[in-house]
Amino acid sequence: MRVEMRVDGEPAAAEIDRPGESLLATLRDRLGLYGTKNACEQGECGSCTVLLDGDPVCACLVATAQCEGREVKTVIGAVPRPVRDAFIACGAVQCGFCTPGLLVSVADLLTREADPSDLQIREALAGNLCRCTGYEKIIDAVHAAAETMAGAVPDQAPARAHLRHDQWIRLAGTPRTAGDSREDAP
Amino acid sequence: MSQTTAPFHTPADLAEALRLLAAHPEAVPVAGGTDLMVAVNYRLTRPAAMLDLTRLAELREWTDEGDAIRIGSGVPYARITAELATVLPGLAAAARTVGSPQIRNRGTLGGNLATASPAGDGHPPLLATGADIEIASARGTRTVPVEAFFTGPKRSVLQPGELITAVTVPKAAGPQQFLKVGTRNAMVIAVCSLAVALDLDARRLGTGIGSAGPTPLTAPDANLIELPWGRTGLFNDALAEEFGRRVAAAARPIDDVRGTAAYRRHALAVCAARALRRVWTAAHGGSGR
Ligand SMILES: Cc1cc2nc3c(=O)[nH]c(=O)nc-3n(C[C@H](O)[C@H](O)[C@H](O)COP(=O)(O)OP(=O)(O)OC[C@H]3O[C@@H](n4cnc5c(N)ncnc54)[C@H](O)[C@@H]3O)c2cc1C
Ligand code: FES
Ligand code: FES
Numbered sequence: 268m269r270v271e272m273r274v275d276g277e278p279a280a281a282e283i284d285r286p287g288e289s290l291l292a293t294l295r296d297r298l299g300l301y302g303t304k305n306a307c308e309q310g311e312c313g314s315c316t317v318l319l320d321g322d323p324v325c326a327c328l329v330a331t332a333q334c335e336g337r338e339v340k341t342v343i344g345a346v347p348r349p350v351r352d353a354f355i356a357c358g359a360v361q362c363g364f365c366t367p368g369l370l371v372s373v374a375d376l377l378t379r380e381a382d383p384s385d386l387q388i389r390e391a392l393a394g395n396l397c398r399c400t401g402y403e404k405i406i407d408a409v410h411a412a413a414e415t416m417a418g419a420v421p422d423q424a425p426a427r428a429h430l431r432h433d434q435w436i437r438l439a440g441t442p443r444t445a446g447d448s449r450e451d452a453p
Numbered sequence: 454m455s456q457t458t459a460p461f462h463t464p465a466d467l468a469e470a471l472r473l474l475a476a477h478p479e480a481v482p483v484a485g486g487t488d489l490m491v492a493v494n495y496r497l498t499r500p501a502a503m504l505d506l507t508r509l510a511e512l513r514e515w516t517d518e519g520d521a522i523r524i525g526s527g528v529p530y531a532r533i534t535a536e537l538a539t540v541l542p543g544l545a546a547a548a549r550t551v552g553s554p555q556i557r558n559r560g561t562l563g564g565n566l567a568t569a570s571p572a573g574d575g576h577p578p579l580l581a582t583g584a585d586i587e588i589a590s591a592r593g594t595r596t597v598p599v600e601a602f603f604t605g606p607k608r609s610v611l612q613p614g615e616l617i618t619a620v621t622v623p624k625a626a627g628p629q630q631f632l633k634v635g636t637r638n639a640m641v642i643a644v645c646s647l648a649v650a651l652d653l654d655a656r657r658l659g660t661g662i663g664s665a666g667p668t669p670l671t672a673p674d675a676n677l678i679e680l681p682w683g684r685t686g687l688f689n690d691a692l693a694e695e696f697g698r699r700v701a702a703a704a705r706p707i708d709d710v711r712g713t714a715a716y717r718r719h720a721l722a723v724c725a726a727r728a729l730r731r732v733w734t735a736a737h738g739g740s741g742r
Pocket of ligand 2: 307325
């Protein structure tokens with residue numbers, strides 16, 4: 268059975284051979300889009316989070332055939348640049364496995380809430396597990412992204428960011444080394 | 454495109470869905486997929502055919518019926534929380550505790566009821582308010598009071614060929630509470646849960662207990678506790694604790710991986726006393742803790 272949808276703004280079609288094939292399996296195994304990660308296939312980890320007609324959902328729990336004519340956005344098409352940059356700059360990416368799902372959830376949060384509180388961030392990201400960072404740097408990254416997207420460069424660093432705002436602006440997009448941040452030094 | 458290799462039915466309206474279901478009894482309905490797709494992914498079930506409910510506009514709307522809200526079975530939790538918190542505070546609070554944002558964007562009351570898990574968070578507030586479940590098939594429509602819906606663990610009165618179309622929930626006539634015990638604040642299956650609804654017009658209490666019996670339960674004996682309606686200031690801790698004891702006595706919990714029966718009874722007594730203090734205080738003032 269052929270399913271046609273839009274993925275990251277482009278038309279995409281997949282031939283599926285069982286009714287229960289998940290959108291996650293289709294994205295990765297048929298469309299070669301490996302940005303959407305597979306960790307649990309039971310909705311627990313959020314590493315497969317994509318936007319389906321604008322709402323964050325677990326791609327592993329959506330049947331591909333339910334997506335006929337729908338709009339899917341993965342980490343490739345859903346995430347504004349400042350969100351990605353802030354994750355790198357704030358040290359919110361360690362092994363990186365959770366990152367694509369988190370980026371999609373954060374992108375969604377910031378479209379609904381331009382300046383979210385810590386509590387709003389925690390609630391919005393409750394469905395995205397990260398085994399590495401301990402979440403604090405992810406929360407810093409959300410605040411940092413929100414500030415950039417609001418166009419305001421604050422005179423003070425975000426409360427717990429381990430880089431100053433001007434430092435991470437400069438560093439955004441470039442690989443970090445230990446010397447980039449004073450707080451990283453022993 | 455070959456319908457034979459992957460029969461996936463996408464009816465455009467309810468009538469077509471019921472016709473298709475009658476003609477293809479092997480087709481498994483799928484709404485949010487948050488229960489079904491886990492089972493599919495883990496090969497616990499391999500549906501030969503599926504039938505999509507997410508395109509049925511009739512199931513994805515709620516309407517104001519005067520003294521009740523009729524919620525289409527396919528309205529996701531996120532919308533129940535966002536749109537119905539004022540009129541149905543107990544159900545909206547329960548919806549907010551389900552899974553995570555991703556789960557609440559997809560998961561539905563219809564799927565929760567059809568799965569009929571004793572731990573389903575939608576059930577206690579429906580029991581506490583005396584909701585009605587509307588069920589349709591190609592043969593017609595019937596309405597089942599929620600107390601009569603569950604018949605055992607993951608079993609209900611739902612028959613093959615039937616779809617849950619809507620849940621009609623009386624509008625809150627007073628404060629309501631939903632308390633859920635779990636190991637963290639998000640993404641937990643309840644160790645036990647409790648919904649309490651205080652109806653100030655009818656001077657009535659309603660309760661719904663989750664995850665502490667083979668089915669979700671009510672506590673009829675606790676509902677009948679005598680409250681000082683005439684002199685609201687006479688409400689006291691002893692009354693709240695007696696209510697807690699009666700709720701715990703109504704539970705029929707077992708020991709399992711999430712908790713022991715003894716713990717569940719204890720937690721329910723604490724939750725019930727707390728919930729009653731809160732609803733009474735919200736209605737009449739005083740110091741509810
Ligand atoms: C990570 C995770 C966390 C979860 N957390 C919670 C939680 O905290 N609390 C909780 O209660 N649940 C939880 N769940 C379970 C699930 O999200 C809920 O039970 C949800 O309500 C199921 O709805 P659905 O629309 O996704 O159902 P689906 O998976 O689409 O369907 C479930 C079953 O119901 C049938 N069905 C669906 N709709 C209808 C209908 N209208 N008529 C007849 N049959 C129908 C399907 O055929 C299927 O057998 C969780 C699930 C996951 C994966
Ligand atoms: S892979 Fe989908 S939630 Fe984990
Ligand atoms: S960075 Fe490794 S799981 Fe989050």
